[in-house]
Amino acid sequence: MIGIDHPQRLIGKDPFDLYESLCAKTGIRHDPCVIDVFISAVAFMEGGEPSPWWSFTEKRKSILLRIEGKD
Numbered sequence: 279m280i281g282i283d284h285p286q287r288l289i290g291k292d293p294f295d296l297y298e299s300l301c302a303k304t305g306i307r308h309d310p311c312v313i314d315v316f317i318s319a320v321a322f323m324e325g326g327e328p329s330p331w332w333s334f335t336e337k338r339k340s341i342l343l344r345i346e347g348k349d
Contacts, residue, residue: 279303288323294341296320313338 293316
């Protein structure tokens with residue numbers, strides 16, 4: 279749906295942009311945990327250790343706080 283037809287295409291992608299693209303394409307706002315899944319997948323494809331998506335929840339929350347200026 280968002281142009282990722284092979285895991286290699288995740289390399290260099292911004293997980294937050296992937297999330298926004300998915301929401302726009304489907305016309306609904308998905309659970310923010312989907313961002314964690316995207317962060318996990320991109321990190322792994324860029325050479326990171328395999329980790330479950332939920333281990334990226336705090337990272338997502340921290341990034342969103344910085345973006346929103348609530349840091």
